[in-house]
Structures are given as structure tokens and as C-alpha cells.
Amino acid sequence: MSTSTVSVNDAVVAAPAQTCDADLAEHPSIFDLVPGYGPGASEGDVMPDPVVRPGQLPAAYQRMSDDELHARIRAAKETLGSRLVILGHFYQRDEVVQYADFVGDSFQLANAALTRPEAETIVFCGVHFMAETADILARPEQRVILPNLAAGCSMADMADEDSVETAWEQLMAAYADEHLTDADGREIASVVPVTYMNSSAALKAFCGRHGGIVCTSSNAATVLEWAFERGQRVLFFPDQHLGRNTAKAMGIPLEQMPMVNARKPGLGLSSEELAQARVLLWPGFCSVHKRFTVAQIDKARADHPGCKVIVHPESPMPVVDAADAAGSTDAIKKFVAASSPGDVIAIGTEINMVNRLAAQYPDRTIFCLDPVICPCSTMYRIHPGYLAWTLDGLVEGEVRNEIVVDDATAADAKVALERMLAALPKDA
Ligand code: 13P
Ligand code: SF4
Numbered sequence: 001m002s003t004s005t006v007s008v009n010d011a012v013v014a015a016p017a018q019t020c021d022a023d024l025a026e027h028p029s030i031f032d033l034v035p036g037y038g039p040g041a042s043e044g045d046v047m048p049d050p051v052v053r054p055g056q057l058p059a060a061y062q063r064m065s066d067d068e069l070h071a072r073i074r075a076a077k078e079t080l081g082s083r084l085v086i087l088g089h090f091y092q093r094d095e096v097v098q099y100a101d102f103v104g105d106s107f108q109l110a111n112a113a114l115t116r117p118e119a120e121t122i123v124f125c126g127v128h129f130m131a132e133t134a135d136i137l138a139r140p141e142q143r144v145i146l147p148n149l150a151a152g153c154s155m156a157d158m159a160d161e162d163s164v165e166t167a168w169e170q171l172m173a174a175y176a177d178e179h180l181t182d183a184d185g186r187e188i189a190s191v192v193p194v195t196y197m198n199s200s201a202a203l204k205a206f207c208g209r210h211g212g213i214v215c216t217s218s219n220a221a222t223v224l225e226w227a228f229e230r231g232q233r234v235l236f237f238p239d240q241h242l243g244r245n246t247a248k249a250m251g252i253p254l255e256q257m258p259m260v261n262a263r264k265p266g267l268g269l270s271s272e273e274l275a276q277a278r279v280l281l282w283p284g285f286c287s288v289h290k291r292f293t294v295a296q297i298d299k300a301r302a303d304h305p306g307c308k309v310i311v312h313p314e315s316p317m318p319v320v321d322a323a324d325a326a327g328s329t330d331a332i333k334k335f336v337a338a339s340s341p342g343d344v345i346a347i348g349t350e351i352n353m354v355n356r357l358a359a360q361y362p363d364r365t366i367f368c369l370d371p372v373i374c375p376c377s378t379m380y381r382i383h384p385g386y387l388a389w390t391l392d393g394l395v396e397g398e399v400r401n402e403i404v405v406d407d408a409t410a411a412d413a414k415v416a417l418e419r420m421l422a423a424l425p426k427d428a
Contacts, residue, residue, distance in 0.1 A: 018372045087113065131144050133201075167280075199237065205410075288349075309346045
């Protein structure tokens with residue numbers, strides 16, 4: 001572990017700080033060339049083919065000073081005016097967030113793209129599945145750019161289309177004899193597929209084709225209610241933690257939430273487990289949020305009696321249970337906004353967002369539950385160098401790093417995404 005200063009929010013992270021990988025001090029274009037997710041929270045996850053997307057930042061942009069990169073971004077934004085809209089996820093670094101026309105969680109950013117139909121180009125400073133979603137929801141003449149094609153999501157890659165299809169076939173076979181009706185005598189499905197937004201367009205399309213829906217961390221409870229109005233059970237992928245935490249909050253007992261293993265016959269479940277299942281969980285997880293522990297919460301409370309703890313629902317269930325609250329990135333933002341000067345708040349989510357909230361509310365003590373600085377290593381790959389390079393391309397008439405979802409996939413995925421947009425978060 002490094003004890004040197006890192007380039008993650010230098011302004012607010014006091015040195016010396018511990019980071020989960022010394023390479024975080026390097027320019028992201030260096031680790032783009034190494035297979036896998038690079039240094040940081042996702043280290044150890046294997047990025048499968050064909051998802052490996054090497055970085056391609058020209059050497060000239062790697063060498064440019066920060067001042068020049070920022071001058072180029074500002075000039076390009078000025079030139080492109082309303083033809084361009086830049087979206088930034090809460091987890092992006094401040095150097096990038098400052099240029100975003102909209103900053104939000106994945107639900108808000110899916111909506112944000114729709115509010116700027118006049119923009120020819122949507123530059124998505126986030127990760128690959130977010131840019132795919134924007135392309136699916138955008139008007140046909142709009143194009144979507146992901147500044148660094150290596151910005152994927154290790155969790156999204158934990159559910160591939162073939163494995164989900166295999167699991168689905170097994171479930172359809174297991175429940176083939178069921179003929180279910182609701183209280184009004186209407187037929188309902190044995191299983192409704194629900195994919196977390198953090199998944200490929202192909203899986204969103206799968207849900208669209210099979211009567212399913214997409215959820216985000218902000219509307220997962222509404223989405224599960226929607227699914228249970230239409231089916232007896234839910235297949236929830238890829239994030240086991242969001243699925244478990246949301247279903248548990250709805251009162252579903254843990255023994256009715258078995259985890260499936262698509263590689264095993266019968267999904268690794270007994271006939272009793274299959275029969276009593278209400279939510280079939282996929283074994284995916286987020287490498288950033290799995291780092292949070294109950295011991296960290298205990299320590300925060302011991303060090304700061306009276307402190308409040310809020311975590312993202314991608315955190316493991318014992319952590320969510322031990323926290324005072326759990327919610328999407330936007331819910332975390334609202335929780336902090338509703339606090340009072342002098343409050344102490346420990347947050348279990350990505351470090352860039354925590355540090356931004358700490359800087360925004362200097363009259364409160366706000367810190368990350370994890371004492372080690374470990375950003376989402378794929379979000380981190382959107383460096384100002386990539387933003388400057390892709391924006392310069394637009395000014396020169398060259399579209400770089402466009403994300404295009406094929407028409408057939410987009411049509412099916414749009415069905416599931418439109419259902420998602422109609423399922424409003426409970427606090428909306
Ligand atoms: P939100 O849906 O809260 O924006 O989170 C997205 C994400 O990737 C969290 O890890
Ligand atoms: Fe994926 Fe986790 Fe990063 Fe979110 S924080 S983009 S779920 S790896």
C-alpha cells in the first residue's frame with residue numbers, strides 16, 4: 001500500500017493517505033493497457049473477452065499539462081455549445097465533474113439525457129453500461145461517447161448473456177408445471193427477470209423480451225413490487241447484495257432468496273429451495289462496496305459517538321443492517337443535505353463522492369467508512385486527458401469512442417428501460 005499523496009481529489013484528501021494500490025498515482029492511460037480492471041477496488045477481477053477495451057489516449061494527450069487539458073476542454077465546450085451535453089456520475093473525479101451539465105446517480109442520468117434532445121452528442125463521464133443506456137434512450141440522431149472505452153464495471157461483467165440464458169432455461173424447466181394466477185384470476189409468470197442497471201445492453205434486452213425490467217439502486221424497491229405484481233418470483237442479476245437488501249426490506253425471508261449457480265445442474269439448488277424461492281439471486285457483487293464491514297461501522301461509532309452511518313445498498317447485508325440508513329448515491333446526497341452543522345456522518349460508498357460531500361459541507365465531519373482510499377477503478381479511468389481528446393475530436397469533426405448498441409438489442413432493452421423509468425424511486 002502506498003502512503004504517498006494520490007491524484008484522487010488532491011484538494012480534499014489530506015496526505016499522507018493510504019491507497020489500495022500505489023498505481024493509482026499513475027495516469028489512467030498506463031493501466032488501460034494492462035488486461036483486467038486495473039489498480040484499485042476491482043483489482044483481482046478478471047475482465048472477460050470481448051469486454052477488454054484497451055485505452056487509446058494518444059501520447060500527446062498523455063504528456064499535456066493539466067492546465068492545457070483544462071483549457072482544451074473549456075474551449076471545446078464553448079465551441080460546441082448546446083450541441084453537446086456532458087453527463088457525470090457522482091463517482092467521477094472532481095476534475096471531470098466540474099464540466100458536467102448534469103451530475104447524478106444512474107437513474108437520474110438515464111433521465112437527464114432525455115431532457116436535452118437538441119444535443120447532437122452526449123458525452124457520458126461514467127462507465128460503459130451507463131453510456132449504452134444513454135444510447136438506447138437517446139434519439140436516433142444523437143450519439144453517445146464514453147471518453148475512455150476501458151471504463152467498464154466489474155460487477156456488470158459478472159453476468160454474461162450466455163450464463164443468464166442458461167439459468168433461465170433451467171428455471172423455465174423447473175417451473176414448467178406451474179400455472180399461476182393472481183387474486184383476480186389473471187395469469188402470472190413463474191419468474192420475472194430483473195436486471196440491475198449495472199449490466200450489459202444484452203441483458204437489458206433479455207429482460208425486455210421476457211416480461212422483465214431494469215432497476216437502479218434508487219428504484220429497486222418499486223421495481224420489485226412491479227415484478228411481484230406480475231410474477232411469483234424474481235431472478236435478480238447481477239448484484240446479489242442489492243437484490244438481497246431490497247427483498248429483505250420488503251419482508252422476504254433469507255431462506256426464500258437462494259443464490260443460483262448457472263454452472264451447476266439445477267442451478268445448484270434443491271427442489272425444495274427452488275419451490276420456496278421468491279428472489280433468485282445472481283452471485284455478482286461490487287468490488288468497491290464489498291470492502292465495507294460492520295467492524296468499520298463499530299469503529300466509526302466508537303470514535304464518534306452519535307455519528308450517523310449511511311451506506312450504498314451494494315454493500316453486504318450485515319453492513320446495511322448495521323447502518324442507520326442505506327440508499328443510492330442520490331439518497332446519500334440527500335441524507336447529507338438533510339443533516340445539521342456539527343453532525344458526523346460516516347459514508348459507505350465510493351471515495352470521490354464522499355470527498356465531494358465532505359468539501360461541500362465543511363461544517364460537518366464527513367468521512368468514508370473505509371480508511372483506505374480505494375476509488376472505483378473503472379470510473380477513475382475517465383481522466384481529463386480522455387475528455388479533452390474526445391471533445392477535441394468533436395470540434396475537428398471526428399467522433400471518438402462512440403458507444404453504439406445494435407438496433408435489435410436496443411429495441412428490446414428499451415422496453416425494460418422504459419418500465420424502469422416509470423418505476424419511480426420511493427423518495428422521488
Ligand atoms: P447509483 O445507481 O447509486 O448511481 O450507483 C451506480 C453504481 O455503479 C454504484 O456502484
Ligand atoms: Fe461497478 Fe462498483 Fe464501480 Fe459501481 S462502483 S461502477 S458497481 S465497480
